[in-house]
Amino acid sequence: MKRDETRGTTGMAGRPKRGVPEGLWLRCPQCKATIFRKEAEARCNVCPECDYHFYLPARDRLRHLLDQDSFEEWFTDLRPRDALGFQDRLPYADRLRAEQSKTGMADAAVVGKGYIRGRPVVLGITDFGFMAGSMGSVVGEKLTRAAEEATRRQLPLIFVSGSGGGARMQEGILSLMQMAKVSGALKRYDEAGGLYVSVLTNPTMGGVAASWALQGDVTLAEPGAMIGFAGRRTIRETVRLELPEGFQTSEFLLEHGFVDRIVPRKDLRTEVARIIDYCEH
Numbered sequence: 001m002k003r004d005e006t007r008g009t010t011g012m013a014g015r016p017k018r019g020v021p022e023g024l025w026l027r028c029p030q031c032k033a034t035i036f037r038k039e040a041e042a043r044c045n046v047c048p049e050c051d052y053h054f055y056l057p058a059r060d061r062l063r064h065l066l067d068q069d070s071f072e073e074w075f076t077d078l079r080p081r082d083a084l085g086f087q088d089r090l091p092y093a094d095r096l097r098a099e100q101s102k103t104g105m106a107d108a109a110v111v112g113k114g115y116i117r118g119r120p121v122v123l124g125i126t127d128f129g130f131m132a133g134s135m136g137s138v139v140g141e142k143l144t145r146a147a148e149e150a151t152r153r154q155l156p157l158i159f160v161s162g163s164g165g166g167a168r169m170q171e172g173i174l175s176l177m178q179m180a181k182v183s184g185a186l187k188r189y190d191e192a193g194g195l196y197v198s199v200l201t202n203p204t205m206g207g208v209a210a211s212w213a214l215q216g217d218v219t220l221a222e223p224g225a226m227i228g229f230a231g232r233r234t235i236r237e238t239v240r241l242e243l244p245e246g247f248q249t250s251e252f253l254l255e256h257g258f259v260d261r262i263v264p265r266k267d268l269r270t271e272v273a274r275i276i277d278y279c280e281h
């Protein structure tokens with residue numbers, strides 16, 4: 001699978017657009033079928049022809065994963081800041097405002113408490129739709145506090161990664177340090193005997209894959225997700241070797257021991273509930 005195809009459609013300038021494109025019809029990047037959007041939506045954004053897993057926004061994922069109306073969102077007052085006065089093609093502050101109005105989210109993570117088939121859990125989700133789900137200070141802080149609350153309340157912790165962006169470069173070192181911060185909270189959670197289930201979705205890359213996303217006690221992945229650290233081209237240019245076909249997919253990582261189980265989206269709620277029961281009894 002080519003990198004662009006895992007990200008939805010390709011824009012006019014050849015730059016991949018994020019999320020699922022607008023319109024009544026969708027073209028599936030995997031089987032190339034033209035599918036009725038409503039039909040895919042009824043299946044949690046999974047292709048009815050070939051089971052390709054499209055992007056699913058955090059809000060929809062909450063609904064899909066948790067028992068109805070059971071989610072209590074935490075730390076909603078955390079807002080990103082442009083501490084470095086950073087500017088690339090756009091000033092970071094402008095970019096943040098645009099992403100906020102596009103997604104209705106303050107930043108790329110949602111955390112809180114909810115129930116999965118009657119079992120209380122602490123849940124954190126990163127959303128690819130907000131700056132590619134990249135981890136800046138707010139994402140790192142929310143996930144850290146979620147892990148700390150899970151420790152304090154002795155609850156299972158579920159993080160679902162949709163972070164193609166890795167660490168957020170617009171926040172420089174402030175984003176890189178989130179990798180260590182979240183990892184530290186997870187270590188303390190682990191020492192307190194907590195169960196951490198990490199769910200990898202398409203895509204999970206960079207500093208997110210290199211920290212919390214691959215530190216689960218149990219690591220699940222959706223089918224066909226792109227999971228890795230650096231992109232294929234970067235690695236090839238660095239190590240100057242031909243890379244195996246599909247080496248950054250859920251299936252390849254399952255075969256090589258980085259992923260414990262591939263779980264289709266429709267089975268995720270049941271599977272997580274089962275793992276909680278298995279580990280707690």
Ligand SMILES: [Zn+2]
Pocket residue numbers: 028029030031032033047048049050051052
């Ligand atoms: Zn398809």
